[in-house]
Amino acid sequence: MTAPGDETHSTSLDLTEPERVDARSAAEIEEDLRSRLLRPGPTDRLWGWLGPLVVTAIAAVLRLVDLNHPTRLIFDETYYVKQAYSLLVLGYEGEWEGEGVNDRFKVGDFSDLSSDPDYVVHPQVGKWLIALGLRLFGADNGAGWRFSAAVAGAATVLVLARLTRRLTGSTLLGCAAGLLLAVDGLHFTGSRIGLLDVFLGFFVIAALAAVLVDREQTRRRLARAAAADLAERGDGRLTDPWGPRTGMRWWLVLAGVLLGLGGGVKWSAIYALAVFGILVVVWDLCARRAIGARLWFGGGVFRGGVPAFLSLVPVAALTYVAGWFSWFATPGGYLRQWAADQLAQNGTVPRSWLPNALNSLWEYHLRAWDFHNGLDSEHNYEAHPAGWILQVRPTSFYWESPVEGDCGSDRCIQAITSLGNPVVWWLGALALLVVLWMAVVRRDWRGWVALAGYAAVYLPWFAYAHRTIFTFYAIALAPYVALTLVLAIAWLGGLLPPLHGRARRPGELPAPEPAGDDALPADAAEDPDADAADADADAAGDDADEVGDADEAARTRRVGWTALAVVCLLAVAAFVYFWPVWTGETISYENWRSHMWLPSWI
Template sequence: MALGSPDAAHDRGEPAPHPPIFAGPAPFPSRREGEHLTDDDRQRLARTVMRRGFRERRSGTAEPAVAAHPRSAVEIEDDLRGRLGLRSLGDRLDPTARLWGWLGPLVVTALAAVMRLVNLNHPTRLIFDETYYVKQAYSMLTLGYEGDWPADDANDRFVQGDFSDLSTKADYVVHPSVGKWMIAVGLRLFGADNGAGWRFGAAVVGTVSVLLLARLATRMFGSALLGTVAGLLLAIDGMHLTESRTSLLDIFLMFWVLVGFWFVLKDREATRAVLARRTAAVLAVEEERAGGRAALPERFAPRVGPRWWLVGAGVALGLACGVKWSGIYAVAVFGVMVFVWDTCARRAVGARSWLAGGVLRGGVPAFLALVPTAALTYVATWFSWFTHADSYRRQWAADLRAGGEPVPRSWLPDTLNSWWEYHLVMWDFHNNLTPEHSYAAHPAGWIIQWRPTSFFWPDPAPPPEACGAERCVQAITSLGNPVVWWLGALALVVLVHAAVRRRDWRAWAILAGYAAMYLPWFAYAHRTIFTFYAVAFVPYVVLCLTFVLGWVTGLLRPPRRDPGVSTTADALPGTTANAVPGTTADALPGTTADALPGTTADAGPATTAEPPARPSRLALLLTDDGTVRLTARSWAVLGVVVGLAVAAAVFWWPIWTGATVSYDFWRWHMWLPSWI
């Protein structure tokens, strides 16, 4: 029930606010003040408003709500911001809510840092694919390109600080260099002869991603508590943890895609604010000329100017592609999402040719800001390859030409031709990698962690005295937190419902993360792939579960949006009344006079209202406007889910970090036969 609804006022023992005034006949007989509206009345009212909004959008005109006098640019902008899902111009985040929005995420980030940085040197050997990426990172620091390590026992000497096995012959590698350069930062800071140096880059990136996700969730959901929960769930996820403590490339891919996702969300907010302001300026002039309400004089809504946040997203996603090629799917999916948002925004502000405007004034500038930036950034990540003549296949075209052999694509400069040929070789490798592997896993099982990947299982095993049992083991299994992943799989069904039936843009944004980082792997199910690749979309698994937790507990409010009908009460400048409580500005403090307990609304000039009571600190932790109260049942649901996730993290911690345990202890943690 919305706080500003007549029922809410009745329940508080206050006089009910006046209902909004509509042009034309009322959809049902008026009620006496303080009398409840029936559910049927509410449904008929909502249907009437939606039908009227549809007619107005089709005609490009709006029926005046009360009077036909022209509005100021500020009034129009405030109304348009409500339609676009933005805060009112006069709405400012409470300092306490801002404090909670940083304090909670910083606390869980500190926890994540401890979990990822403590005892980072264990194991003291190169494990799993560290044998490739760590040595390649050292080679890039030394030679500027990936050199070959031909000796079979090069790993043993490497961990002892003997790097003499590195040759100047270029090694054939199948991934670009960004992730390896990020590993190299730790090698430079702490040396290449210890695990802290090898894994520092991954640990820092994993820790920062927790803060980034927590802040992102706080802004998306309007709740510091939900943002903190999202950060905590990511911090205690086993897959994210193990890859933050291992020098593989996928944690860096996850990080840069998440940064790009954050920039895309910032672009949505920034461009909609500019669109509201510029459209309001045009409409104010037209209404002043017409002496009343007016439509946009042009078919298109105004331009929004440079898309600097999208340029930032292009840089981040270009770096993601420079870690692994799968980052290109994020460029495509996020680009489509930006176009859809732009088109919907132009329709919401009343543009007659909203689709064409979405293409010409939204889609084309967005494409130019995002895609070329990502492409140029990706090319720039190959700077070391271009500047070192001994890099792998760097002289391929020149050698063919010198030998008198035909050169494919001879019209290209030799360097670019060699670079393109290298990409064709890498593509052939990735598309035809079919050797059998005991931990290969079909992507259908990733979201339930059907076949996790074992990163470390030493042979010979530790002696019996190491654990006090007949048989001791050390294991690092990249197993996601079962509570997070299993509940996340169920939550995905609810998320799809929220996206399709409730048209919640936040649900669509989270699904875009799944679509970019998960779905493309089904096209490569024929090749050898592993569950640990799923770390690239674990942030969206966490956002999905947090979204549903917020919806179940009541912390997640409906997205701010306007059904398309102007119901501004002109007697109250700068405020709006909404016939469907809880869907637009009446959920925002400061946008309607009756939105907070203890206030009264009146359409006449004699209106008096007591200042609303300031929300408590706890209320501002729950939501950024302090208007939501949780029931005991909601607290119980939230506490049980988070408590189970924390308990699971404690239970599987030894299996995630390679602690020395008995074989029986390890078997107790292998709940499914496919985990062994």
């Protein structure tokens, strides 16, 4: 039986009594929960924007300079640029008829465009973005054809820098990732040509950035609501075993819009929708478990997963369909009247439950799907996705030989090879192994963010390795290569902040103070002076260990920052070296061959 006055020494709790086992305030509990759910973010708000904007400005200048060269349509610009012009004129993609169409197009003669619909297999959003440049600068020059791609490329650098800053807590690391992307040759050349992939890459990484913001906001709301509940009850248990509701998740809605726009550029954005959706649900499960929700799995699925699904998937689907607005608005588009024609001719139509316009769009998609899966014609620059991360077989966007000019040789050429910066991609392949270890073995969620990018825009291509595909599809992967490289260096170099501090779980009491003679070892109770001396010695030893650990951590960080600086300098040097074959400068054939380090690059 406990004597009066000894209650504070009791180490047992009778939870059947209405006794408060946690007397902390809501603010204290919220701080405790936040330490479990979130790590402190960067506080340099001004530099956090200025730094990424400076890197973005550098990327924009590099991408916009001499954008009119080459002065003719190159590579697949012959499809997308002309289709973009057709959208401006007809509202749908019309057929271009006659020989020498491209030669007349580049000088502003668009008379070859007919009103007959053309069968195209990519949606219209990316081509509408190209059309914006045509509207601003004209359709008879390279600046008009490529301006929107250059802007999207520079904007991707900004998003990556800010995303990396949010992920790592360091503006400098964010700027480093942005710089590595700015000087990557694959992304650079993809930003200076009227193709679709740079738009796809922008929308996907912007969606991932929105998902990261949602993660932080949702966890803040979860911590605040759980803290208020726990403080009111005082028994260390949440009222709702599923955990609190977190309200409307507008950043996920934005992510859904962005992924719908990405799908409106290329269908492959659907894989990002699936991967990011899984990421959101797993994060919600972990968060509800961390706050002590008893039925955390059910709460994660129904309180987190279902609202996340509704915020992402229907929004993305509606946005995607809206991207076909001009096809719906004009009667002359390819298969636009298919359902109505079937009804007029046969009296019936497959999927008659659908409105005619949507049914016609569905039929369009079925035929495009058959085309994508059946595309197996041989091409000189086709490349298996296994070689993309090492840039084994880059794509030649432009080749002109011979050309007039003084290049110091009898044979002058111009070439644009969509080759990734070897420093970024080859070191990025090694960094991928580090980040895999970081994510799988060390269970660091920041590594999973980078891996989610690979899973969203790279791994699905292995399912289509049987068809004709190219390395330039990896333009959308380039931001995650840069992110992975920075993450790996930062993790190995001790530049990342800890994930969270040790905090007590809701309802967990501080360790009880020992009572009576149990407070001291037997020999110390007999000789207080000896105990004091031992305690001083232990404290001195602990201080020495802490100082030694701090010195070691500081040395590791210095090595980490040095390694990151060296990698960035090497990447910039490689960018300068490969500039002639990334921009189509007039150089000698021998000079061009000296840049082709591997036989497979030719």
